[in-house]
Amino acid sequence: MPSIHVLNAEGVSEEREVxxxxxxxxxxxxxxxxxxxxxGELRDLATVLNDGDVVEPVSIESADGRAVLRHSTAHVLAxxxxxxxxxxxxxxxxxxxxxxxxxxxxxxxxxxxxxAALEKKMQDIVKAGQRFSRRVVSDEDARVELAHxxxxxELIGLKSGAxxxxxADVMEVGGAELTIYDNLDAKSGDLVWRDxxxxxxxxxxxxxxxxxxxRSAAAYWRGSEKNPMLQRxxxxxxETRDALKExxxxxxxxxxxxxxxLGAELDLFSFPEEIGSGLAVFHPKGGVIRRExxxxxxxxxxxxxxxxxxxxxxxxxxxxxxxxxxxxxxxxMYPPMELDAEYGADGELRKAPQKYYMKPMNCPxxxxxxxxxxxxxxxxxxxxxxxGTVYRYEKSGVIQGLTRARGFTQDDxxxxxxxxxxxxxxxxxxxxxxxxxxxxxxxxFYLELSTRNExxxxxxxxxxxxxxxxxxxxxxxxxxxLVLDPGGAAFYGPKISVQARDAIGRTWQMxxxxxxxxxxxxxxxxxxxGDGSRQRPVMIHRAxxxxxxxxFAVLLEHYAGAFPVWLAPVQVVGIPITDGHVDYLHExxxxxxxxxxxxxVDSSDDRMQKKIRNAQKQKxxxxxxxxxxxxxxxxxxxxxxxxxxxxxxxxxxxxxxIREAIANRAQA
RNA sequence: GCCGCCUUAGCUCAGUCGGUAGAGCGUCUCACUCGUAAUGAGAAGGUCAACGGUUCGAUUCCGUUAGGCGGCUCCA
Numbered sequence: 001m002p003s004i005h006v007l008n009a010e011g012v013s014e015e016r017e018v019x020x021x022x023x024x025x026x027x028x029x030x031x032x033x034x035x036x037x038x039x040g041e042l043r044d045l046a047t048v049l050n051d052g053d054v055v056e057p058v059s060i061e062s063a064d065g066r067a068v069l070r071h072s073t074a075h076v077l078a079x080x081x082x083x084x085x086x087x088x089x090x091x092x093x094x095x096x097x098x099x100x101x102x103x104x105x106x107x108x109x110x111x112x113x114x115x116a117a118l119e120k121k122m123q124d125i126v127k128a129g130q131r132f133s134r135r136v137v138s139d140e141d142a143r144v145e146l147a148h149x150x151x152x153x154e155l156i157g158l159k160s161g162a163x164x165x166x167x168a169d170v171m172e173v174g175g176a177e178l179t180i181y182d183n184l185d186a187k188s189g190d191l192v193w194r195d196x197x198x199x200x201x202x203x204x205x206x207x208x209x210x211x212x213x214x215r216s217a218a219a220y221w222r223g224s225e226k227n228p229m230l231q232r233x234x235x236x237x238x239e240t241r242d243a244l245k246e247x248x249x250x251x252x253x254x255x256x257x258x259x260x261x262l263g264a265e266l267d268l269f270s271f272p273e274e275i276g277s278g279l280a281v282f283h284p285k286g287g288v289i290r291r292e293x294x295x296x297x298x299x300x301x302x303x304x305x306x307x308x309x310x311x312x313x314x315x316x317x318x319x320x321x322x323x324x325x326x327x328x329x330x331x332x333m334y335p336p337m338e339l340d341a342e343y344g345a346d347g348e349l350r351k352a353p354q355k356y357y358m359k360p361m362n363c364p365x366x367x368x369x370x371x372x373x374x375x376x377x378x379x380x381x382x383x384x385x386x387x388g389t390v391y392r393y394e395k396s397g398v399i400q401g402l403t404r405a406r407g408f409t410q411d412d413x414x415x416x417x418x419x420x421x422x423x424x425x426x427x428x429x430x431x432x433x434x435x436x437x438x439x440x441x442x443x444x445f446y447l448e449l450s451t452r453n454e455x456x457x458x459x460x461x462x463x464x465x466x467x468x469x470x471x472x473x474x475x476x477x478x479x480x481x482l483v484l485d486p487g488g489a490a491f492y493g494p495k496i497s498v499q500a501r502d503a504i505g506r507t508w509q510m511x512x513x514x515x516x517x518x519x520x521x522x523x524x525x526x527x528x529x530g531d532g533s534r535q536r537p538v539m540i541h542r543a544x545x546x547x548x549x550x551x552f553a554v555l556l557e558h559y560a561g562a563f564p565v566w567l568a569p570v571q572v573v574g575i576p577i578t579d580g581h582v583d584y585l586h587e588x589x590x591x592x593x594x595x596x597x598x599x600x601v602d603s604s605d606d607r608m609q610k611k612i613r614n615a616q617k618q619k620x621x622x623x624x625x626x627x628x629x630x631x632x633x634x635x636x637x638x639x640x641x642x643x644x645x646x647x648x649x650x651x652x653x654x655x656x657x658i659r660e661a662i663a664n665r666a667q668a
Numbered sequence: 669g670c671c672g673c674c675u676u677a678g679c680u681c682a683g684u685c686g687g688u689a690g691a692g693c694g695u696c697u698c699a700c701u702c703g704u705a706a707u708g709a710g711a712a713g714g715u716c717a718a719c720g721g722u723u724c725g726a727u728u729c730c731g732u733u734a735g736g737c738g739g740c741u742c743c744a
Contacts, residue, residue, distance in 0.1 A: 101739095109672050217739030218671030225741055229671050232739070260736095264679075273717085273735050329744050361744080395669050396735095398742060490744065578701040605700085606707090613705035627703050639704055647703090 004049050007056040022049050025203065032239070033057040034202040035068050042068065044134055044200040060207070060239040070095035072132060072201045073122075073211045073237040074102045079183060079193040080121035081106075081233070084114075090195065091151050091221060091230045092172055098247060099236035103219055105151065109231050110216040118233070119213045129186040129206035134199055136177050142196060145180065151221065151230075152196045172196050210244035211237035253504055259553040260401040262561040266618060268569075269402070278399040278406030280549060285569035288598065290552060292567050294387060296439070296665075297411055297544070304432050306385035306413060311365035313389060317355040322522055323364040334358040334393045362388035363516075363541060366414040367523040370537075375527040380537060381417035381425050387548065388412045401553060408547035416525065416537040422467070425540065426474040426496075426513065433498060433511045433544050434478065440555060441564060441667055442510070444501040446481035450488035457491045459517035467515040467538075468494045492518035502558040510551070514541040562619040562641060565658070566665045572658060573615040574601035575639075577608050577627035584631050588624065588651055595659050599624075612639065622658060642668070 005013045006027060018026070024036035025045035035042050037056040038049070042064060049055065058065045074093035081088050081104055091103025110118075137145065139160055146152045152172065159173040173196065181201055183193040202208070214234040221227035238244040255261070263269045268286030271279065282290055298308070317336060320326045325333070338353035359365065366384045375382070389409045398404055417425050434445060449472055452464050475482050475496050489495055495514035499507045516539040519525075526534045545551030555563070565571050572592060574585035582603045589599045602611045608625070615623050623639040629648070630636050636654050637647040649657070660666075 112673090215738060216672075219740045220670075223741070225670070229740080231671080234739080271735090277735070325744080332742090332744065392743085395742065397669065397671095397740080400737095404743080492744090575704085576701095577703055580701080607700090607702060609702085609704070610706055611704095616705055623704080625704065629703080637703080643704085645704060 003051055005052075005054040007054060013054070018049060023047060024049060024055055027055060028057055030057070030059075031207070032060045032065075034060045034065050034207060035200045037064075042200050044132070045203050046134070060202075060209075066237075066239065067095040068200060068202055069208065069239065070100040070235075070237045072205070073208050073235060074100040075132070075181065075183070075195055075197070075201070076122050076125045076205055076208065076211075077118065077213070077233060077235060078102045078104075078195060079125055080118045082193065084117060084121055089151060090149050091232075092155075092170065093195075094170075099214065099234060101219075101232050101234045103151075103221070103230040103232045105228070105230050109218070110233060115213045115216060115233065122211065122213075125183075126205045126208045126211075128192075129204045130183040130192055131186065131189075131204050132199075132201035133182040133184050134201075135180050135182055137180050139178060142178050142180065145194075146196060149196075155196065173198065208237060209239055210241045211235055212244060212248070250504065254506070254557075257504070257557045257560045258401075259403070259556040262556050263402070266561050266569075268556070271401075276406070277396060278394060278404070280402060280405060280407075286552070288569040289563060289567050290548060293440070293545075293548065293552065293555075294411075296566075297436070300432075300436055300439075301385050301413070304383075304428075305381075306383040309366065309369055309384050309386050311359075311362060311369075311386060311388060313359055313391070314356050315359055315365070317357055319364050319368070320357060323361075323367075323519060324522060325360065325364070329360065332392050332394070333360050334391055358391035359388075360390050360392045362386055362390060362410060362412045363414055363519060363539075364523070366412075367519060367525060367539075370414075370416055370525055371523060375416075375525075375537075377418065377527055377529045377535070380527060381415050381421050382537075383413055383415045385411075385413040402549040403553050405547075405549055408549045410543050410547050411545045411551075413542045413544075415540040415542065416520075416527075417540070418527075418529075418535065419466070419538055422515075422538050422540075423470050423473065426470055427477060429513060429540070429542060430474050430478055430496065430498075433513070433542070434480075436544060437498065437500060437510060439665060440551075441558065442500040442502070442554075446483060446499050446501075446507075447475045447478065448483045448485050448488075448497045448499055448509075449475055450485040450490075450495045450497065452489050452494065453487040453491065457489070459493065463517050464494065467517075471496050471513070471515065490514065492516045500554070502554065503560070506557075508554050510546060510554070511542070511544045512546070515539075516541055560619075562621075564665060564667050565621045565661045566663075568619075568621050569598065570600055570618065570620050571597050571662065572599040572622040572624055573611070573618075573620045574599060575608055575611045575615065575623055575625045576601070576603065577625065579603075581626040581628075581631060585624070585626050588626075588636060588654070591651065591655055592658065595655055597655075597658055597662065616641070621661075624654065 003015060003017050006016050007013050023045065024038065024047050035058045036045055037058055038047060038053050042058065060066065060069055071094065078090055078093055085106055089105035091105065093100065093102030139156055142156050143153060155170065155173045159178065179198055180194050181197045181199060182191050184190065185192050212235060214236055216231055216233045218229045219232040221230050236247060238247060266285060267283050269280050269282045272281060317326060334357065336355035336357050338355055341349065341353035342351035344350050369384060370382065387409050389407065391407045394404060394406050399406065415425060451468055471494055493515035495512055497509050498511040500510045501507050520536050520539045525537055527537055529535045574589055576582045576585050582601065585601045589601050592599045612623060619641060621641050625637045625639055633648055635648045635650050637645060638649060639645045
């Protein structure tokens with residue numbers, strides 16, 4: 001009798017004897033167990049156990065369990081598609097974050113009505129309770145069986161040509177052996193449908209508790225622009241109906257917070273068509289928020305020893321020849337303006353035009369400031385800071401609100417220091433960055449360390465080694481989760497990026513801190529060291545917000561438009577009960593204004609309830625309401641954004657309360 | 669850039685199977701003067717994204733362009 005080790009959910013091992021031929025399924029009665037981890041690998045519950053196996057249950061609610069559920073649901077989708085559209089060819093169908101997709105080659109793209117029909121078909125398949133059955137096949141057999149599936153054939157071909165590592169992510173052929181999963185009818189056991197797949201799968205389609213098709217979109221086969229476009233259907237699947245509902249509610253919440261929507265509702269910014277795609281204008285209210293964001297950032301940079309510089313938006317191409325941008329980045333740049341060309345009478349070129357470019361990056365200009373005169377080691381670290389506006393010609397399809405624009409302002413700093421100074425500098429820099437982000441209201445971070453891409457880099461092994469280690473040590477000192485991103489660095493140096501989680505748990509890449517070996521060399525940057533020798537400084541690129549526009553969008557979504565008082569465009573709205581209270585409110589408003597508070601008095605002829613509603617919809621932090629009672633007592637009544645109220649507050653106390661909340665950058 | 673969808677009043681959206689349009693909110697005017705999320709009445713507001721084609725006639729059908737949305741690719 002085989003003896004196996006059974007691990008329970010808590011990881012406690014228990015030795016057990018089972019009859020020969022027993023499967024993992026026989027160990028569990030709990031229907032929420034969908035697959036098992038056997039010897040560390042996820043396997044079907046139908047897997048026959050061998051002597052010495054260590055078996056661990058995987059619940060549908062776990063990350064692995066959900067992935068398997070979603071993968072199986074993708075199979076159900078593919079089956080539904082081929083039943084409704086027999087000519088559809090299968091691409092790939094993996095689980096992804098919060099769901100799954102499956103790619104198909106079909107003559108016409110799917111419509112929303114098609115999705116509804118497919119969803120119905122899928123429900124039938126789920127109800128039918130088809131069994132997922134694993135079958136090992138040889139390459140040759142698979143080719144015969146899947147002769148009508150050109151994309152699957154391609155994957156089989158790839159597998160025989162490539163190492164397993166290369167295809168580890170491909171659900172279809174990523175396993176050690178080639179397998180096909182058959183969907184078998186619950187009663188007759190007849191083959192209903194099959195797909196090339198490494199598995200594992202849930203035992204039957206009936207174990208899909210809740211799913212929904214989300215949308216269809218096109219996607220390149222195997223992710224390359226050179227390949228044909230397939231039609232991709234996205235779906236989601238969950239362990240319970242409630243979990244699905246919760247996920248849909250989350251998506252709705254995200255939509256409600258969408259900065260493009262809030263930007264229009266709160267009159268913060270717009271993208272006038274006349275200006276061009278991806279180029280924003282900030283309206284007065286958005287301008288106030290932006291000014292406060294920038295103002296506070298300047299204060300902190302000043303305290304932290306940065307020096308402020310300014311550079312033009314436009315430059316001759318020569319600068320980007322030196323920096324190398326024209327070689328490797330010209331596609332991302334606006335095409336040049338050609339100036340001062342001269343032509344002869346017959347049109348022949350007598351003097352070549354001078355090419356000017358909009359700047360896509362600030363660093364080359366900062367380098368010119370560094371080398372404008374000889375530099376001494378005494379000046380280092382030299383920290384140059386600028387709100388530098390850059391223009392990048394993003395492809396039309398990638399532009400997205402303020403988060404992906406064609407013109408945006410970086411809070412860009414370049415720090416020039418000696419190799420010896422680098423550890424301290426990076427350490428204090430990271431602390432500075434995180435502290436500042438916390439002041440803006442983000443407090444849940446993790447760090448990502450991107451290391452060298454072995455096929456694409458400049459600089460010596462020692463440089464990389466040292467810089468990477470220094471970054472790692474600085475990161476580890478922050479007591480935050482550190483995620484490695486091997487090979488993710490730019491060619492010129494390793495980087496740390498700060499990822500922030502917002503109020504509803506989404507992560508955004510915020511600051512990046514990047515060591516650069518390339519530009520100091522290209523610009524031949526030097527300083528004179530204590531012994532009189534010329535040395536090359538290390539350069540650190542650092543953007544904290546990334547771009548102000550993008551950070552603006554992140555904060556807008558994080559706060560769902562309800563900015564903390566210090567950032568709120570209108571901090572207080574004065575609401576009179578009747579016209580007779582307007583003058584009194586204006587007096588209070590004058591006091592608050594002289595205390596630096598942004599207040600408006602709503603003297604429109606709306607009713608007071610309507611004024612409250614308006615202020616509420618504009619997410620104004622404080623409403624000061626005044627009626628006869630307040631006026632008689634020389635007081636005001638607070639209504640806060642959360643709906644709570646505090647009545648009969650003396651004017652002095654009211655002014656102090658608001659002033660303090662602003663000065664402390666209080667949340668809520 | 670690629671694929672699909674979309675563009676009607678300031679905003680959100682109806683509508684016209686080809687005969688030049690409608691609501692709510694907002695704006696303006698008037699009345700109302702009210703204690704914590706919508707007072708009532710009236711008015712103004714549209715080359716139906718732009719251009720071209722088909723047609724007696726195009727907001728509607730076709731094409732091109734611009735912009736937006738969802739993906740793919742990209743994000744130095």
